Amino acid sequence: MLGTETVQTILIVEDETLVRMDSADMLEQAGFEVLEAADASEALVILNQHDRVHLLFSDIDMPGDMDGLDLARLVHDRWPHIRLLLTSGHHRLDADQLPDAGDFVRKPWAQDALIVRIRGLLAE
């Protein structure tokens, strides 16, 4: 089925530069197209420019007016087709604290397990 497979795009939102770069490397290696933002407002700028983001992968604790949870809720309202995956080493979230299309993974995540979660969300 050559040519019918589309590359899926993930937007990473993470304020720690090295962590963001490492995550982006890893997801690119797994075959995703990756966009990067350092906080919620950068993420919104990118989302307004690209209409093909499939999944938002965001840290919860971030500087600025919005944290990752606020961002996820806003994204879910405006772009309901975008899947949401939140991460934190500090907070623990239950499914009912997240918008419908969302999931939570605790930091530090294992690379393979993270990619399985992302593929699972994108397949829904």
Next chain:
Amino acid sequence: MEDRFNEVALELVRGEGTRSPILVNATVVRNRGTITQIRFAVFLAAERRLYERGLLDARDKAEAMIVTERADSELREQFIAVLGHDLRNPLASITSGIHMLERETLSPRGEKIVGLMEGSVVRAAALIDNVLDFARGRLGGGITLDRNAAEPLEPVLRQVVSELRSIAPGRTVNAHYDLDEPVDCDRVRIGQLLSNLLGNALTQGAADQSVSIDAATVDGELVIAVSNRGHPIPAEALDRLFHPFVRGTGRLSKGLGLGLHIASEIARAHGGTLNARSDEAATTFIFTMPLTS
């Protein structure tokens, strides 16, 4: 009058004309049916009110204290959580940097340096976990668990063993897993417990001897045993091993002496036990907990 009455309100008029409200209680004392005494208790109504006021004040104070205590404990938890987050964040950054460097082509020297850096990060992270848990315990909180029987424990244990191997690249660490049944535990905490036991075995054990780990589900229990060779620990010292700040006599005993203490606290929080035995053949720490809580 029946045999008693309570709180009959009267007023006394003093010689100089001031009035004092009083309350009177009375009780009849009988001896074989015959009334022998009538006891009256007379007290100033104002004193009674003062007494009641005092009780109410004491209750309000106690309630206020509970509220303050609750606020204090929330503040304490928040402080420890934020401190932990702020200490771990830079470590997470360094770990990411190391991972990216590992994907580059490095010289053999570069590879060695990156490996050692990784080991240092693991040591720092373990220290942060233990110190924060100790602080939480000393400040009045306990170890809290996030139990989950649905997720497998083995990958977490394997990860810990591989991290500790990176700290001690020259050492042989033999691990054997036989975990067929689900374990209702906090996997991160059990990982921390294993990390502390293994870290202890690597620093206290003979450097030229191997360390072994056996993790198994047997007869409704999870059993993790960590053994090292080397000089046996004297019997009188075995009991004190799990007290905080007790440090071994091994080559690298410059630590805080919190690792085994926190490990035993994690065991206790899971309704389990952590025991040590030591002889010429080996020193072994055995953690046991029920599979279901």
